[in-house]
Amino acid sequence: MEQILTLATNNLLSPIILSFALGVAAALARSDLSVPEAAAKALSIYLLFAIGFKGGVSVSSHGLDAKLGLSLIAGIILSAALPLIAFALLKVMTGLSRLDAAAVAAHYGSISIVTFVAATSVLESSGITSEGYMVAVAAAMEAPAILSALWLISRGGDGRRMDSDLWREILLNGSIVLLVGSFLIGWVTGEEGLTEISSFIVAPFKGVLCLFLLDMGLVAGRGLRRGGGVLRPGVLAFGVLMPLIGSAFGLAAGLMLGLSMGGVALMMVLSASASYIAVPAAMRVALPEADPSIYLTLSLGVTFPFNLTLGIPLYVAVASALTGA
Numbered sequence: 001m002e003q004i005l006t007l008a009t010n011n012l013l014s015p016i017i018l019s020f021a022l023g024v025a026a027a028l029a030r031s032d033l034s035v036p037e038a039a040a041k042a043l044s045i046y047l048l049f050a051i052g053f054k055g056g057v058s059v060s061s062h063g064l065d066a067k068l069g070l071s072l073i074a075g076i077i078l079s080a081a082l083p084l085i086a087f088a089l090l091k092v093m094t095g096l097s098r099l100d101a102a103a104v105a106a107h108y109g110s111i112s113i114v115t116f117v118a119a120t121s122v123l124e125s126s127g128i129t130s131e132g133y134m135v136a137v138a139a140a141m142e143a144p145a146i147l148s149a150l151w152l153i154s155r156g157g158d159g160r161r162m163d164s165d166l167w168r169e170i171l172l173n174g175s176i177v178l179l180v181g182s183f184l185i186g187w188v189t190g191e192e193g194l195t196e197i198s199s200f201i202v203a204p205f206k207g208v209l210c211l212f213l214l215d216m217g218l219v220a221g222r223g224l225r226r227g228g229g230v231l232r233p234g235v236l237a238f239g240v241l242m243p244l245i246g247s248a249f250g251l252a253a254g255l256m257l258g259l260s261m262g263g264v265a266l267m268m269v270l271s272a273s274a275s276y277i278a279v280p281a282a283m284r285v286a287l288p289e290a291d292p293s294i295y296l297t298l299s300l301g302v303t304f305p306f307n308l309t310l311g312i313p314l315y316v317a318v319a320s321a322l323t324g325a
Contacts, residue, residue, distance in 0.1 A: 014125070016118060017308055019210040023217020024305070028225060035215035043212040044277075048175055049182040050201040050208075051117050051135055056186025057194045058132015067257060068133045071267075074253045075137040078271050079144035082246050083109035087152050089242060093234040096294070102152040103283050103290035107299045108242050109145025110275035111138055113175060114216060115307050119269040121206060122312055123262050130262025138270055139179045145275070146282045153287065175277050216304070223293075224301045231297060239302030247272035247315055255322065265319035272311055274299035 026033040035043075059068070086105035090096055096104065116138050123130055186193065194202075224231075231239075250271025254264030276299045283290055 014122075015210050016121060016206065016213055020213040020217040020220075020305070020308060023214045023219075024221040024224075025217075027218045027221025030225075034218065035211070040212070040215045043208055043215065044175075045178065046201075046208050047117055047205075047212060048113065048178045050205055051113070051120065052139075052179045052182030053186035053197075053201055054194070055132045055135030056183040056188070057190055058186075059136070059183075060187045060190040061132070067131075067259075068136070071131070071133065071137050071257055071259070071263075072140050074257060074267075075141045075270065076144050078246075078249055078253060079109045079111075079141040080148050081109070082249065082271065083145045083148040083152070085245060086238075086242055087149075089238055089245075093238050093241075094232065095234070099153065099287060099290050100294050102149045103287050104238075104295045104298060105152065106145045106149030106283065107274045107276070107279045107295050108246065108303075109141075109148055110143075110279045111141045111270045112273035112275055112299070112304060112307070113138060113179065113277070114212065115273040115304065115312075116266065116269055117209060118213070118308055119266055119312050119315075121209060122316065123265065126316070128262045128265075128316070130260055130266050134263060134266045134270075135179065135183055137267070139176055139183065141270055142176050142275070142278050146279060146286065149283075150286055213308075216300070220301045220304060223297045226293070231302070235294070235298065236302060239298045240306055243272035243274070243303055243307055243311055247311070247318075251315075251318065251322070254319070261319050261323040264323055265316045268315040268319060269307070269312060272315065273307055274303040276300040276304065 023033075083102075083105035086108040087101055090101040090104055094101070116135075120130070189196075247268040250268040251264060253271070254267035257263075257267075259267060276296060279299075280292065280296060283292070283295065
């Protein structure tokens with residue numbers, strides 16, 4: 001417990017988390033502080049490229065092996081299965097319709113790449129190494145959850161089917177394309193490529209992350225201000241409980257795969273996070289009748305802050321205790 005509290009305190013007092021808190025506070029206070037949309041987009045592109053590239057370089061140095069393949073398979077299974085658990089919980093804990101429950105469940109099987117990036121930053125700050133190919137696992141976990149949500153809806157006799165527009169939205173989502181593409185570039189160019197552009201993607205990384213999380217805090221704060229009415233007790237409890245359940249499944253998968261302490265922690269983070277980029281875009285196409293104020297407020301206004309402030313330190317501490325690191 002002492003280790004968890006220490007990690008949580010250090011995390012809460014880090015520039016990354018304080019930047020997010022500043023954004024939330026400014027939005028709740030109705031400040032006119034804002035990050036231009038074009039600048040926010042540029043920051044997200046930078047972060048996706050940097051994390052993907054560095055992951056590819058790590059795989060280039062590590063080499064392909066069975067553990068990488070098994071990790072990818074485990075990530076896909078987790079992404080497909082977690083929405084089923086989330087859907088069952090939502091039906092028990094909330095009064096959401098089948099449509100809204102399925103839309104929310106999809107977010108909790110997919111991943112938040114920013115939570116993943118923040119977790120890697122915490123690990124690096126603590127001198128903890130992890131498998132570089134975890135970024136490939138993150139990319140693999142984006143889409144299966146969407147398919148599971150559509151399957152849940154189809155069981156309700158809705159008659160929805162996958163069309164070309166939805167497949168395009170799922171497979172060619174910008175965040176997935178950039179993450180996978182930069183990963184491949186890093187894999188092909190290796191350490192030599194990293195050396196060439198290290199001054200661009202290594203040194204400025206944490207500063208850019210602070211600015212991006214400032215913007216995320218503004219978005220989350222505005223969502224909480226506008227969508228507070230949807231956060232009934234059962235819905236709010238789900239937003240905190242589901243990450244803990246997801247992290248437990250991620251922990252089990254990481255331990256069975258024999259990942260390092262950092263790898264187990266990242267698998268927990270991926271399983272605990274909730275998408276607020278790729279899945280909302282897909283839901284607008286697949287389930288346009290679902291209420292975005294519910295799934296966006298939950299994923300971005302509840303689960304995202306929980307994971308940033310308390311979840312990541314908890315996952316790191318648990319991974320450390322159970323791997324003996």
